[in-house]
Amino acid sequence: MINELTQEKLKDLKLKAIQARQLLIETLTPAGSGHTGGPLGMADIFTAFYFHILNHDPKKPDWEDRDRLILSNGHICPIRYVSMAQSDYFPIDELKTLRKINSRLQGHPHRTALPGVETTSGPLGEGLSQGIGMALARNLDKKDHYIYVLTSDGEHQEGNIWEAAMFAGKLKLKKFIQIIDRNRIQIDGNTEDIMPLDPLKEKYLAFNWNVLEVDGNDIKAFIEAIKKAQELTDKPVFIIANTVPGKGVSFMENNYKWHGITPDGQDVEGAPPKGEQAKKAMEELKTWEEKIKSEQ
C-alpha cells in the first residue's frame, strides 16, 4: 500500500532527487567512464521508488516479502547505487568506489557483489524475463509482493524483450509492472533514427498488456501512475515514462552524446570544455536545489 503523498513529502522527494543528481555527478566524474544521461533522467523515478513506493528494508536486503525492483538496463546503475546509498543500504562514501578495483559497485550491477541489486544486468533485454521468473516463484509461494521491472527504450530492440512481453501477456501476470525509460536516445543516436519503436503503446496493447503513459520527471504524476497500475489487476502493466535524458544539467539534456560518457572526460559540442563540465553541472543542480527549498 503506497502512503498518501503530502505536499511536505513531495517537496522532500524533489529535494532528494536533486541531491541524487549531485551525487551522480560526484560519483561519475572520478569514475571516469560510465553513463550519465540515463541516470540523471531516471533520478526522479528512482527517488519515488526508494523513498515512497517500494516496500523494502535496507537493513534486510534479502527479506522475502520485499517488492522487487529489477533494473534490466544495467548501465544506468549509478542512479540505483545513489538511491541505495541515500536509503542507507551502504554508506554514501562508498559511491566513490564505483568502477574501481575491489569495489562492490561494479560498472554494471552484480547480484553477488552488492546485496539489494536483485540481479546482475548490463547485457540488454534480460531483466523482464528475470522479473517474470520472480513473479512465477512468488505465485507458487502464494506471496503478494510487487515485481517492478525497469527497462530502457533502446533495449526494446532486443528480441528477448518481446519474448518476455509475449509470455507475461499470455499468463496475464498480476502485480507485475514494467516501466520503460522512454528517453528516446541510445549510444549511436536517437532511438527513432536508429531503430524506431513507435507506436510503442499499440505494440504492448497488442501483446495483451495494460498501458499507461506518464511524465517520468514528474514525481507526483509518476507515483499516481504506479497507484493506477496497481489497480489494473487483470493483466501486466506497461508504463511509458517519458523522461529527459540528462535532466537537470542544461548542456546534457536531450543530447544523446551524453548517453555513454562521464563529465570532464571529453569536450562535447554545446558543453563547457573538459575540466569545467562537472563544476558547471553542480552549479546548475545547486541552483535548482535552492529554488525547490525556497518554494512554499
Place this chain on the structure above:
Amino acid sequence: MLNQKLKLNTKLFDKDVEVKPTRAGFGTGLVKLGETNPNIVALCADVTGSTQVDKFAEKFPDRYFETGVAEQNMAAIAAGLSASGKIPFISTYATFSPGKNWETIRTTIVYNNAGVKIAGHHTGIMTGTDGATHQATEDIAITRCWPNIEIYVPCDAIEAEKATIASVKTEKPVYLRFSRDKSPIITTSETPFEVGIMQDFWTHDQPQVTIFATGYMLYHALLAAKELEEEGFPTLVINASTVKPLDEEGIMRFTGHTKAVVTVEDHQIMGGLGSAIAEFLAKTNPLPIEFIGLQNTFAESGKPNELIEKYGMGVASIKEAVKKVIKRKST
C-alpha cells in the same frame, strides 16, 4: 575385462543388450526430484516430448512453464525463479540452449550464480538424420570455459537419472548433456555414481593405454577395449561422466602406469573432454594423447552408426588411435 566391482550390465556385450536414450533417464530423474522437492520447477521451449519433460509437466502442471520457442526467455525466467528460491531445469536442444542463448545463460545464470540446471538435448552427431543444424557438437566447449558451472555427461539412461538427481546437490549451475538415439545400458542401479569421480569400467593389471570416454561413446570405447585385449593390447577404459570439475586425481592415477591416453567423445575435439584432459596433463604430466571426436568439421544427415563410422569415431577408429598412441609412446 569389465570391472566387476562396479556391478555393470553383464549383458553389455550381448547382441540383445537393452538400449535406451540417455534423455529417458533425465525424464524419470526429473519426476523423482519433483516428487521429493517442491522447489523443483521445469521449463521447456516447445520440445517437451523429445526432451522427456512431458512426464514432469503432466505430473506437476503448476511447476511446469512452457516458454514457446524462446530460449533466451526460458534461461532468464529460470534465473529469476532461482533468485527466488526455486531450482529450475531448462530443457531444449543444446544447439539452442546453451547455444543460441549462450550470453543469457552466462550473465543471468552463471555469473549471477543462479542454480539453474541446463539440460542440453540432441547432442553430438548421434542426433542423426536431423542434420548438423541440430547436432550439438560444441556445447561442452562453450560451457566448460565458464567459471562456476559443473558439467555431467552420463553414459546411459540409468546414469542419466542418477546425474539428474545429483545435479540438485550443488547450488551451482549445472550443464547436463543428453543424447537422442537409443544406446546400450552399460551400468545398473547398483553401479556407483559420484559427481567429479571417474571410474575404470574396463580394467587390466598391465594396461598399455588409458581410454577416457564420455557419454554413450563409452560403449564404443568398451567394445574397442574388448577387441584390443583379445589382440594383445590391454587398456583401461574410464567413464568420464563429469567433465567439470575434472577428476584430476583420477586422471593421474589411471595414467600413472599406461603413460598414454586416448580420449573419446561425440563432440568437436576442440574444447571438449579431450581438451580438458590435455590441458591438465600438459601442466602436470605430459603424455602422448590421441583424440577421437569430430575433427574440425560439421557432420550431416544420416543414421547415427553411419555417421560415427564416416566421421572416424567408431570402434575401428578408437582401436587405431590406441595402436598409434602406443607407437608414439615408444618413440
